[in-house]
Amino acid sequence: MIKRQITEKLLLLSTKFPVVTITGPRQSGKTTIAKYVFSNYDYVSLENPDIRLLAVEDPKGFLQNHPDKCIIDEIQQVPELLSYIQTIVDNEKIKGRFILTGSQNLLLSEKVSQSLAGRTAIMRLLPLNCSELRQHHGFDKITYEEHIFKGSYPAIHNDNIKPGDFYPAYLETYIQRDVRKIQNIRNLMTFTTFIKLCAGRNGQIIDLSSLASDAGISINTAKEWISVLEASYIIFMLHPYYKNFSKRLIKTPKLYFYDTGLAAFLLGIENKEQLSTHYLKGGLFENHIILELLKQRYNSGKQTNIYYWRDNKKNEIDCIIDGATPKALEIKSGKTFTKEYLKMEKYWLRTTTFEKDSFSLVYGGDESFSFLGTKILGWRDFCEHLQ
Template identity: 50%
Template sequence: MTYIKRDMEEYLISMSKKFPVVTLTGPRQSGKSTLARKVFPEKHYVSCEDPDILLFARQDPRGFLKTYENAVIDEAQKVPEIFSYIQTVVDQRDQPGQFILTGSSDFLLFEKISQSLAGRTAVLRLLPFSLGEISPSHPREDYEDYLFTGFYPRIYKMGIPAQDFYPGYVQTYVERDVRTLKNISDLGQFQLFLKLCAGRTGQLLNMSALANECGISHTTVKSWISLLEAGYIVFLLRPYHQNFGKRLVKMPKLYFYDPGLATYLLEIQSPEQLHTHYLKGALFESLVIVELIKKRYNQGKQMNCYFWRDKTGNEVDCLIDRGASQIPLEIKAGRTVSPDFFKGLEYYVKLAGDSAARPCVVYGGNANQNRSNADVISWNKIEDLLS
């Protein structure tokens, strides 16, 4: 497959002209190395996954950085010793774009960045393909195909069936990386935990209930969720706490960054099975919200999505925070627009008043509509919402 241009390219180039170090992080197999090598073909490329490179960097960090003085250093968090040496090198040269560091673990990377490279590096987060990146070359009529296949580049680059890709991904990356970060003795229990998390996609995260069902402590659940967040497997969508005179839900909602991984953990066997699956709506919701996050990350911005729900059950799936106003967004997997799509939006707009921007509905159909009470946007035209 030919190289698929990533939306982050321009921002990555821009940051390399302003900072001596650019750190590119994100989940395993999201395309970090491919992007860095494509954008910076003139730089040496060294991977710390290579045992010889790893040994060289650990035993002789000064010699390593002298040898690769203008380089892309892949999986840099595996050699935490070199970060303080990188600081010395970049301070001496005082030039932008000296090193491009990539890594898959937020915990290890950011601990070292905060210690040694604070103020010297731009930090970018690259997630798997967005719909806008992959749909031109791999168009799908039904969104269920994307929910089942997911968005990891290797699936598309090598033509790997999703049911063959995800077992190895979980075993090789998720389990290995997690065990590197934390000594988990019972891997079977962790695998159960992963599947239980997938079953809670799009739901409020009740850690006590999850702990009871998995047979572990509340503290362990909190620790394991943090590990999955650090590895870009899951994220927590926080509630928007603006108080409109109602008691609001305070628990976050749990989502997977990649719907294909979630469907694999749910043991869904085909896109057709998704048509009637009880979690189809939640998986569709996650696809849309992650598209919003990818757009922000590709521009070097922080996530600005929340949800809103009061204690009586009134809810808006997503609030896009734009500072002075918030865009209320309802996400519906149905392919036909229904009056029910607008109920939560109408309630919220009435409550929020001037702070609510024009509401939107993203749905499973194919036609955009400009209705009097909201904009209705097709799932395959999410770019219209983001523009």
């Protein structure tokens, strides 16, 4: 089993909060990490139809069957339990009483907001990051094309499942089980087409009108379906950075996938060679780098601080990392550095008046170095640089 970076944070939070909730994409490793970190806890899965029926029909009796510390897997199956869990933790006042997991974005759930506000820590577990994958034999020898094509789901790396076998099954399970529970979508074929159209817009500023038109649905339906994909950890939005700057900046978000392997599959890419010449290779590489930043934040229990920058003259910087001094990061998939990659550096420094070290570049090559005082990071070194 590949050790997850979230481990120590989960242990710490279980000493501070009565409930710890682990949320994230289906098959990102939530159950595995919960069982590993809290191996002395009772465990119950609401995926089991008999157990789920008991929880629905007799929630008090269900919870009385687990008087000790307990992991409740897939809590979104029976959200009504949350009110009863609230009563228990308020009465018992025991830290780490419940560990909950869910494959829907529980931050979007009114039940959690109402019932467990102030009582639960929420950790998001995404698929494996590069540092975790370094534990896997051979990772340091693969190209970024192979890494992007494979994606980061634990089953692919732990169990050596081929992407061509994993992702079709993953998509089928997601659509048949998760989507129907989030929203009553009747035309699943059109919804599948919609997901593929989203993959074709990976790394791009989202245009709901164009997306709806191509899918043959209304703009309101497109908005609803985007929300479904966000709630179930298929896609996320990278919002523009415009704090303390003029209104000339674009305020529409960009669309990315939580896993590059799934995005590549949806694009019809069948191997790393096809990816090498694909028109969206740059967008997928950008997606990968953004994901590494996001995983670092989430593994530390922090909210995202990642944005992008684009003004009304189409000057764009791929990534802004917010902080006391915001950092600008340009992302280029090319494997050979060229000074043209830094053409936005002067614009950034002139517009913001920040210091030169606030701008850096990550590219698809292996070498890292400084160019005229600007930090240039190869894609592997960038991942290590985050740790």
